[in-house]
Amino acid sequence: MSADFDDLIELSDFYIVSQKFEEAIKVLKKAENIKKIAPKLYYNLGIAYEALNENDKARDSFRLVLKIDPGFKSAREHLDKLIEE
């Protein structure tokens, strides 16, 4: 079960680096059905939404990251930047 989750997160990393952001969102949604309390999942989701300029969804995702892990520095940086835009 957990391996599936990790595989999906890894696949989302691949899609993000390949600039296939919509594909990344699809696999992250699948991963969300397996495990919800995972900062990396919502961080990648935030990154993909931000890349697509869907800033409301990106903000929500980064907020979820920080709710789970308040010390997630990159998520804080992205959220601050999105709020200032």
Place this chain on the structure above:
Amino acid sequence: MKQFVVIGLGRFGSSIAKALSAKNFEVLAIDENEESVQEMEGTVSQAVVMDATDEKGLRELGIKNFDTAIVSMGETIEDSIMITLTLKEMGLRHVIVKAKSDMHSKILKRVGADRVIFPEREMAAKLAESLASPKIFDFIELSKTHGIVEMVAPKKLADKTLDELKLRTKYKVNVIAIKRKVPITKPDGSTDFKEEVIIAPGPDDELISGDILILLGENSDLEKIEKL
């Protein structure tokens, strides 16, 4: 290098002084509030505590040699009018003044202000525009009929080259630039972005989902692209 004098270091005045300094311009910042001036020290070329309605003091600072003055007096309308008048009488070429009301603006123009601004009003108009059209980030009006727009590329255009899209032929718009968030992997393994700007993209450049297009064209044609 252009030289600016910023008179009045409230929220707007201090922000413009900092922004101009960040662009490496020479900036003289003036306010009668010592605390406001101290905050600018080290950020701008020179920060001076003085009452800017004091004409003699302004002359001693060599204000007339500056290229542009920005007058941003927060509270007192009379002071901003007096200062504008003094600056123009001293021969300053370009005086930009922040106004509080239409009447204030009218008087400022009469006493010689070269440009009157309403920062809150302008910001509100931009915010309203962006809320009305979330895909539009910015719009520069070139004439009543033409403009430059910065907008999210419609999904329909993704994964196609500019040659395939033929935006110039079909919609009579020119793609001036493409802004793209390129993912990078940070040393800690997490993903981040670096922003890439492709200026004057060629026919083989392909659009990617999430690209921001800077387009030049007739307003009605730009609207057609937005609605795709």
